[in-house]
Amino acid sequence: MRSLDIRTQTTLTRGPRPHSAVVLFASTAMLIVALLGTGCSPSATPAQASTCDHHVASDAKDSLVQFSLLAALASGDYENGTSLRDVLASGDFGIGTFSRLDGEMIVLSGQMYQALGDGTIRLANLNGCTPFAAVTFFEEDGQFEHLAAATLDDLDTQLDRKLPRRNSPYALRIDGEFAQLTLRSVPAQSPPFQPLVSVVKHQSTWAHQKVRGTLVGFRCPSWVGTLNVPGYHWHFLSDDRKLGGHVLACEFGDGTLRFDECTSLLIHLPQSTEFDAFNNDSVKHQDINQIERERK
Ligand SMILES: [Zn+2]
Numbered sequence: 001m002r003s004l005d006i007r008t009q010t011t012l013t014r015g016p017r018p019h020s021a022v023v024l025f026a027s028t029a030m031l032i033v034a035l036l037g038t039g040c041s042p043s044a045t046p047a048q049a050s051t052c053d054h055h056v057a058s059d060a061k062d063s064l065v066q067f068s069l070l071a072a073l074a075s076g077d078y079e080n081g082t083s084l085r086d087v088l089a090s091g092d093f094g095i096g097t098f099s100r101l102d103g104e105m106i107v108l109s110g111q112m113y114q115a116l117g118d119g120t121i122r123l124a125n126l127n128g129c130t131p132f133a134a135v136t137f138f139e140e141d142g143q144f145e146h147l148a149a150a151t152l153d154d155l156d157t158q159l160d161r162k163l164p165r166r167n168s169p170y171a172l173r174i175d176g177e178f179a180q181l182t183l184r185s186v187p188a189q190s191p192p193f194q195p196l197v198s199v200v201k202h203q204s205t206w207a208h209q210k211v212r213g214t215l216v217g218f219r220c221p222s223w224v225g226t227l228n229v230p231g232y233h234w235h236f237l238s239d240d241r242k243l244g245g246h247v248l249a250c251e252f253g254d255g256t257l258r259f260d261e262c263t264s265l266l267i268h269l270p271q272s273t274e275f276d277a278f279n280n281d282s283v284k285h286q287d288i289n290q291i292e293r294e295r296k
Helices: 070-074 084-090 152-162 196-202 273-277 285-292
Strands: 020-026 031-037 063-067 093-097 104-108 111-115 121-123 133-136 142-149 170-185 204-220 231-238 244-261 264-268
Touching: 063 084, 070 196, 070 285, 084 111, 084 133, 093 170, 093 204, 093 231, 104 133, 104 170, 104 204, 104 231, 104 244, 111 231, 111 244, 142 152, 152 231, 152 244, 170 231, 196 285, 204 244
Parallel strands: 063 264
Antiparallel strands: 020 031, 063 133, 093 104, 093 133, 104 111, 111 121, 142 244, 170 204, 170 244, 204 231, 231 244
C-alpha cells in the first residue's frame, strides 16, 4: 500500500523541552515529520551525562493512527478507502466514518460499531472500508473521577485544565450516566458527492435522556489544522449498544474520564484518484468546525 506517514513525536518525559526541531525524513514509502527534543549539547562528550529529554518507545501503541485527512473527507472523498480490518489492526479505540458516509464509527475495546443514519447500531461488517478514521491502542495514562459537565463547552474547559499536555493528542473516554445527550448520524451518500459541510445540513439528530454509556473521543492540538479536528471530537456508545453517534450535546453528573496520551501521529494517505485531485486549500478551518465541532 502506498502510504505517507506524518509522525510527530513528543517527549515521553515530563520535563521541559527547551529546544525543538522539525526533522524531515523522506523515502519512497514514508515521510516522517518529527518534533524531537534536541537537548543534547553539540559539544557534549561521551563522559558527560546525556541531557536528551526525548526517548522514543520501540512500539507504536501510543500512536494516534489516522486514515486520510479530515480535509480530504470534508471535500467529498467518501468512497471506499481503508479496510476496516486494517483500522482495527492499528487500534482498539477510536472514531471515524464508513464508505459513502454510511454512519458514524465507534471503536471501543477492539469492537467496531456503526451508528447508522436511521439511529440504529450494529457491529460493523469488517469487509467494508472507511474514508476517514482515527484510532489508537488505549493504554490508560491517568483518570479523573466524579467529573460533571453541563455542556460540551464546559467539558472542554475542564479537560483543558486537567490534561497534562497542551500540544499532544489525547484519546479520551468518559463512562457514566448521561442526563442529556444529543447525537447525530448521516445517511449513506450517493455520487456525485457533495462537500461534507452540505451533507451535515441534512443530518439526523436524536435527543436522549438518562443513558448509561461511553463517550469515545480525541483531543487534537491546534497544530493539526485540517488534518484532523482541532480540539475535542466525541462519539458515543450506550452500554446496551443500542444508541450511538457523533455527539452534539451532553450533560452528565458523575463520569469517569480515562485518558491516553499519544506520543506520535501516523497518517495513512489514500491511494484514490479522488485524493490525487483533492485540493487542500479548498477546505477551511471553519468548515471543519461546522462539520465536527457543532454544538447544540
Ligand atoms: Zn464525529
